[in-house]
Amino acid sequence: MEYNINLRTNKRIEAIEITxxxxxxxxxxxxxxxxxxxxxxxxxxxxxxxESYDPSVLEDINxxxxxxxxxxxxxxxxxxxxxxxxxxxxxxxxxxxxxxxQNLVLGQWQGIFFMEFDGPRSRNVYVKIIKG
Amino acid sequence: MEYNINLRTNKRIEAIEITxxxxxxxxxxxxxxxxxxxxxxxxxxxxxxxESYDPSVLEDINxxxxxxxxxxxxxxxxxxxxxxxxxxxxxxxxxxxxxxxQNLVLGQWQGIFFMEFDGPRSRNVYVKIIKG
Amino acid sequence: MEYNINLRTNKRIEAIEITxxxxxxxxxxxxxxxxxxxxxxxxxxxxxxxESYDPSVLEDINxxxxxxxxxxxxxxxxxxxxxxxxxxxxxxxxxxxxxxxQNLVLGQWQGIFFMEFDGPRSRNVYVKIIKG
Numbered sequence: 535m536e537y538n539i540n541l542r543t544n545k546r547i548e549a550i551e552i553t554x555x556x557x558x559x560x561x562x563x564x565x566x567x568x569x570x571x572x573x574x575x576x577x578x579x580x581x582x583x584x585e586s587y588d589p590s591v592l593e594d595i596n597x598x599x600x601x602x603x604x605x606x607x608x609x610x611x612x613x614x615x616x617x618x619x620x621x622x623x624x625x626x627x628x629x630x631x632x633x634x635x636q637n638l639v640l641g642q643w644q645g646i647f648f649m650e651f652d653g654p655r656s657r658n659v660y661v662k663i664i665k666g
Numbered sequence: 667m668e669y670n671i672n673l674r675t676n677k678r679i680e681a682i683e684i685t686x687x688x689x690x691x692x693x694x695x696x697x698x699x700x701x702x703x704x705x706x707x708x709x710x711x712x713x714x715x716x717e718s719y720d721p722s723v724l725e726d727i728n729x730x731x732x733x734x735x736x737x738x739x740x741x742x743x744x745x746x747x748x749x750x751x752x753x754x755x756x757x758x759x760x761x762x763x764x765x766x767x768q769n770l771v772l773g774q775w776q777g778i779f780f781m782e783f784d785g786p787r788s789r790n791v792y793v794k795i796i797k798g
Numbered sequence: 799m800e801y802n803i804n805l806r807t808n809k810r811i812e813a814i815e816i817t818x819x820x821x822x823x824x825x826x827x828x829x830x831x832x833x834x835x836x837x838x839x840x841x842x843x844x845x846x847x848x849e850s851y852d853p854s855v856l857e858d859i860n861x862x863x864x865x866x867x868x869x870x871x872x873x874x875x876x877x878x879x880x881x882x883x884x885x886x887x888x889x890x891x892x893x894x895x896x897x898x899x900q901n902l903v904l905g906q907w908q909g910i911f912f913m914e915f916d917g918p919r920s921r922n923v924y925v926k927i928i929k930g
Contacts, residue, residue: 568930573894585709644759764835773839
């Protein structure tokens with residue numbers, strides 16, 4: 535069973551929380567136990583699980599990545615977004631979460647974020663559930 | 667089927683190998699083939715698969731992360747642990763390993779590590795098996 | 799169901815695309831829906847999903863990692879490849895992709911890469927499919 539989340543990012547670099555959409559999809563499904571895989575099909579974005587309670591944590595993560603990977607540099611790829619491909623490689627294209635009792639088993643402070651590093655863009659996130 | 671490993675870390679930054687606990691859990695279970703997902707529900711920690719034979723490899727990895735992400739910096743998050751959230755984002759909240767013949771299919775030198783970046787803490791690692 | 803891809807890398811640092819091998823394995827299998835996990839059993843390598851259309855993207859990613867993690871440094875591990883273990887930890891030992899209608903659901907520009915950071919080497923990549 536697969537689900538697609540459509541997103542619109544508004545800045546070049548942006549983290550959008552998608553925990554609520556994924557929780558709603560799982561509570562509507564009939565899977566009581568398994569894993570949920572959250573996947574970005576884009577090469578300048580990633581999926582991250584980290585603190586959702588204080589939004590400044592995601593700000594610190596994105597600010598760190600911007601200092602670490604310069605936007606302007608003597609890159610070989612000529613589209614001007616090699617920094618975004620590199621940040622995407624560090625964060626990763628997907629994350630998985632356990633499902634028990636038809637609920638996502640996230641830690642108390644954890645949220646799931648779509649991170650775009652070369653926006654603004656219209657984007658998709660695929661959610662796939664495997665029973666088990 | 668889900669399993670919980672309770673851990674106690676003793677330093678601010680620490681890698682604790684959990685390969686043996688996971689292998690024992692799998693050998694006691696009845697799953698001969700599938701995948702095993704190892705998940706940290708904490709936002710200042712991560713799960714890593716890398717060399718377990720020489721402990722200095724994990725020391726080099728943690729020393730590198732400490733040089734890369736300064737503990738004290740002009741971060742927005744005011745709890746003094748933004749560096750730990752950033753390191754957790756780089757390492758990732760979970761890893762998956764193949765199970766065949768009721769055994770973890772790890773490479774010869776690979777071990778599975780829980781990495782805490784803001785200890786000492788009491789922590790949990792969730793292990794979930796999916797048949798297939 | 800498990801599949802093994804044998805590779806030979808020719809340089810110290812090299813990204814080898816394996817998308818085609820994985821697609822062929824899936825089209826030959828009888829699984830119409832599920833997830834495909836691609837796993838490296840080696841501690842100086844990783845699996846990455848990023849742009850395959852322009853090879854300079856992977857070149858930029860590897861050049862960035864080489865600048866970020868120096869080969870020669872005062873490391874504790876005495877085999878001279880701590881930088882490769884660190885790069886492997888950043889990229890990660892595996893990635894997962896959704897399967898629908900007996901096809902890998904990759905984004906338009908995405909490819910799957912085996913990345914070696916301490917070659918040249920003979921290497922294996924394990925591919926595992928879970929129905930769902």
